[in-house]
Amino acid sequence: MSQSTSSSQGDACVLQQEDFKPGARTQMEWGFGGRRRWRDGALLMALFLGGVGAGQFVVSTWLIDSVTSALVGLLVVGVGKTVAHLMYLGQPKRFYRLFLKPKTSWISRGLIFMVVFVAFGAAYLAPDIGFDWVPWETGSTFSDALLIGAILSASLVMVYDGFVLASCKSITAWNTALMPPLFFTYAVAGGTAMTYLTLIAMGSDIPNEDTLTTIDSVLLVSMFALLVIYVMNMKTSTATARESLRKLTTTKVAVAFIGVAIIAGLLVPLSLTLYQGVAATETVASVLLALSSILELSGDLSVRHSILRAGLHAPVFSEGL
Amino acid sequence: MVRWGMVIDLKRCTGCHSCSVACKVEHHTPPGVFWAKVVRIESGKYPTVIRQAVPLLCMHCREPECEKVCPTGATKKQPDGRVTVDSDECVGCRYCAVACPYGARCFAPDWKDYFTGDKKPSSPYAEYSKKKWLEESDKGVVSKCDFCEERVEQGKQPACVNACPCEARTFGDLDDPESEVSQLIKKRRGMQLHPEYGTDASVYYLPAR
Amino acid sequence: MVTTSCGMCYGTCTVNVRVEDGVVVGIEGVPDSPQGYGNICAKGLSSLMMLYDPSRLNYPLLRTNPEKGIGVDPGWKRISWNEAMDLLTSKLGECLKKDPRGLYTVGSPTFPAERAFNVLCFRKAFGTPNYYTGGGGLHCGNGAHMIGGIYHASWSVIPDFKYCNMAIYWGCSKGHGAGHAANVAAKQAADAKARGMRLIVFDPFLSTQASTAEEWVPIKAGTDAAAALAMANLLLSEYSAYDKEYIKWKTNGPYLVAPDGLYRRDKKSGVPLVWNIIDKKVEPFNSENVKDCALEGEFDVDGTKCTPSFQLLRNHLKKYTPEHASEICGVSASTLRRIAKDFGEEARIGSTISIDGKTLPYRPVASIYFRGSQGHYNQAWDCMSLVLLNHLVGSADVPGGALAFGPPVHLGYPGTGRLKYSVEPDKDGLLVAKNWPYAHLPYPPPEPKDPPERLDLQDMFYIPTYTTIMAWDNNEELWQKFKIPYRPDVMISFATNQIMSVGNPKTLMKNFLQKFGFIASFNIYSTEFEESAADLVLPDACYLERYSSATTFPTVGVSCHGTGLGEWIWAIRQPVIKPMYERRPMIDVILELSERLGLRDRYIEAAREWVNRAYGGDLDFKKVLDPKEKLNFERMLDIIMKDRFGPDKGLDYFKEHGYLKWDKRVEEVYWRAFNDVRVPVYLEWIIRAGRKSRAIAEKYGVPDLVDWSAHNALPEWRPCPTHTEKNPEYDLEAFYWRSALHTYSMTMQNPWLNEVSQNDPYTYTIQLNTETANRKGVKEGDLVWLENSKGSKAKGRVHITDGIRPDHVAIAANAGHWSKGMPIAKDKGVFFNELIEIDKEHTCPVSLGQDICVKVKLYKDGGDRSG
């Protein structure tokens, strides 16, 4: 069965650009309103910045204990993600309304997580970044409690995007239990990469480097595994999922998905990580590390981009009618 | 209490798009915004091919996905079964549009003139429709079929029902077992689109064959 | 709120238009009106966008670039109406002095009511026989309308949706968006479908009608006659399913034909003879004595062996076996058999039904045809073959059968008894239509003019309404040979786009349009026609800004009533708002022009003739109008309305109500049973008429003007040029079909319709079969060229579908505009007509209608050959 309306030419100023490809209708609402204005990329940026920023905060505080890097993560979320969201909204002035329905809406929940995270994170970092008038000190029980709160809420920020996408019942490529772990894993990996880059930029040493490298490799391998499961799932699922897969693997999106996300973002960093362990000099190692971090981050962005692009609604009309 | 619903007879529908345009005239929707639309489905191999036109609009689900995901509460279930968007509350996040399984929701970042593509209306009529559109819906928010609230309040049929040359659309009270819609659904085995999503749509389709 | 008649197609649905503060803001159907039942299509709804289109013409424009041609910039200069009228008056005045026949008037079939007063009355008053309707008629009417006229006294046929159980459609959309009375038929067809009417559609393309039908029979284009004749043969010889009584008393089946092919006539009365079976002797067909007559056998009439014409038909059909037909039309013999058998059985020959206390034959089957099956070389016989099926089973104009589309019989508006007309038999007993919109009646044949006077030679023939002869390569030679003393001089075009609607525009331009000294055109846009050919463009008021008379009654050209019982309606078109800018209704210009040219009295005489023509009325404008009174259209309308409907129902009444309706009667709808008229199963008179035309052609040294061998009495299938194309490279047959979203080329500029068209996979594409696409390596959305063997080309994007024969390609509507004056229409869709050649090879030798299917090769843009 095929459903078709030829894709519109001309002035495409709105979301409901019907693009009925065989078996499915492309979601145009998020990110690709047909206008392809730079603003449309804002949603993708919000997803990306939210994930990697929160990830960076967690990695930096939990494993590395770098205040600067944690602060960068916090700002990436608190400023970057917020601005990206505001840019994307049709009526940004009413943004506060986004928080009103946490009972049912994952966006409300996610944004509340984000606010909580920014609040806890900021509170936790406050004494270290010049706000020493606050009545708690780093290392205090209270501060630890703040940290736990921040890490927990950061983790929710890292994972909620997955729930947002997974909640869309008709988009088979999203409506899967893999979405939250996938987004979470990518957020951790992206966070790690951001942390590396921040530290390298600061010229600092990377503490716990071995642990981190191990974690990174484990993450890369699990991301790869998740993607493989994801793809295999789609292969055996509905016609719409197969169409999504076709889009991911054979159209322009494949450049992002296979080229950037899998090859550049996963396989290359994985081999670099292995190689980096035996790298001759520190400089080489840190250059390699920076390189692989950048690649990982672009992989992170591309995966989110590809998944958005692969979002196809199941045909409104099922077979047999 | 009434529960408004619609029945579309696929046996009668020829896919003429009158519904799409009638809705446009009624609600002054700008370019690209279609609250009512028609898709065509083809299946089979030559020469045993089936082509079916399927008119679409908001299904006014009893369990609306759009309402569930809407973070602002702009999308509301009304007591009469309609699902509405309060354009003063909507922030234009488009989550509802992504979550709606029926592609019922449209987002217009801005009003545009049909001829020039400008924000400046090119005729007195364009001026009128711009005004109406901005009053009734707005720019930067999501909009969709409202089951022609104003017409129905005046005891009229929705614009698309009224226009349909094949009289393929029937509008009425699903809660009244004697209403034409309820009877059609019963007698002609009316079906909902994607019942498996649990949306429990208020728009029913009568099979063509 | 103003009630008027929609003018986006000739369906003329009654609409209420909402005006707020002088701005038109809404449009809806009028539920109480039988003209649309309150429903309205996408085109009608989009009227608002036509009214307020910033590309509309608002001022008269004059060409400043003396060069004309396709793609030439006319260099429009805005002028005043005064200048425009002076120029027009002087050009027409010169023409009038030189030879009024040099004037060509051209009008679109979309505005039949307007066309009557503009094109036809003005032409009459001016004194020119020359007019045509662009592609109208040439593509849709010559064969189809004339055959409809001969058999149903109507320009088309449609199933009796209320009672019909099985309808076969041969290339027509009746009730599926296009076709006639589109909205009325849409509801009626949907009702019929819901009731259980079986629809079987013969169409190379899975059209709307085919896709909603019970069965789609993918037939090769231009082969309908072969299939229908095989079915007729089966009905007669295998299934014995024919209505003997109908054929005996309602056709010329029993008329005896001598070996020379002509009727044997009664010496005294001169009428055809039949064989009286009871008294065993020949007698005039209309003799009271004849209680039964022979349909078969051979009878001796004064020493010559004569045969009932039905027997001749029967013998003739023998060669159309389903197997033979199958090879031609690509439909299996078993399918043809099955459908023929069902048709014969479902006809329930002999059964009756009682309606309103009248017992009538009940034949719930209908064979319906129109533009698709007529658009071919063999169109006259194609249409005859298709309509014949109804007349074999007796399903013509009886409950359940194929009904005349325009009302051939109307017993009068009850309030006044006016508008009364009926059908009648001629001396041979054959059906004569009294209410006929065209130049000459479909039957009896007009006397051919010797020599012909018209530039298209139409008047030396007997079936054609229009021809393309005036645009053939050898037109000059023909004009000389036929001693036509004048040449094209001035053209006035009323709402046509000939450049796009006729055929290859280059040919039309070179052979015809270039020959005019001056062309004025009324339009609402500057289209390809204006840009290529017009010297003066006059901005018309669109239908929402002007008056016109009856929009529903058939005298004006097109009937738009629904089929079956119900109501008649007389509706007007009236301005909803005053014409904006300097737009001016065509008729006002024409009336002023008539006065300026001193043709006032001749104009009202022509109008008198026209208005009274079908209805036998005696309205005389001269008696009512003060001789010094300036001509005014509203005043004329008032006079017409009062004459018809009584003093209280003048224009004011119609302005207020928009329309007037009254009940149809059984005798009007199922008129055939009530009128003693016959139709020919053997078109004897064509032999005679054909000989006369041929004699003229021979006399002037053009013996091969057309293939005279086709001017015969019995239906045949003859191949189109597409069927005999030898070069295997040209492997696809191309044709066009109507989209419900558009009216020919004129709605393409409408942004709403454009938008829905873009969201529809068919309207702007070339439809190609999946398998063929795979074989040619063409993918969805690819840009391809279609090229005919003469090198003419059309370009478009491919939509791949299984809903088309693998050996055909289809194109929707009339798109692919290129004029600057239609920016939204520009470059959208496919311009098919460049592929249609305008020449003798593509002209039906009998009806002179155009063959509009073409063999093409398809290749990708930038592929082996570049554009």
Ligand SMILES: Nc1nc2c(c(=O)[nH]1)N[C@H]1C(S)=C(S)[C@@H](COP(=O)(O)OP(=O)(O)OC[C@H]3O[C@@H](n4cnc5c(=O)[nH]c(N)nc54)[C@H](O)[C@@H]3O)O[C@H]1N2
């Ligand atoms: N490819 C292709 N060719 C076709 C056909 C097809 O379907 N496809 N159809 C064929 C048939 S059957 C026919 S009848 C002919 C029709 O052929 P035409 O009668 O020439 O129809 P259009 O090409 O639509 O041209 C009508 C013109 O009228 C103008 N117009 C619209 N409204 C008004 C008005 O109110 N006043 C004035 N003055 N002008 C107005 C429009 O701008 C348009 O230029 O085309 C034939 N040719």
Ligand SMILES: Nc1nc2c(c(=O)[nH]1)N[C@H]1C(S)=C(S)[C@@H](COP(=O)(O)OP(=O)(O)OC[C@H]3O[C@@H](n4cnc5c(=O)[nH]c(N)nc54)[C@H](O)[C@@H]3O)O[C@H]1N2
């Ligand atoms: N919406 C709309 N309505 C219109 C018009 C319009 O432009 N738009 N125009 C009006 C006018 S002027 C006319 S003439 C009528 C015409 O109305 P129709 O007669 O319905 O005309 P088409 O749709 O051109 O052709 C009918 C079908 O014939 C098929 N066909 C083509 N070639 C062949 C063939 O050789 N054999 C068979 N069996 N089928 C074939 C086509 O695929 C198409 O589906 O419509 C009138 N109504």
Ligand code: SF4
């Ligand atoms: S207007 Fe009626 S017939 Fe036309 S597409 Fe819509 S539902 Fe179908």
Ligand code: SF4
């Ligand atoms: S159809 Fe979509 S927009 Fe309408 S109520 Fe259902 S989910 Fe919401």
Ligand code: SF4
């Ligand atoms: S776009 Fe508006 S209606 Fe839709 S989910 Fe967001 S706030 Fe709610």
Ligand code: SF4
């Ligand atoms: S019910 Fe009203 S709002 Fe909804 S699609 Fe029909 S016309 Fe549009």
Ligand code: SF4
């Ligand atoms: S069918 Fe023709 S007359 Fe009727 S509404 Fe549509 S365009 Fe107008």
Ligand SMILES: [Mo]
């Ligand atoms: Mo036509």
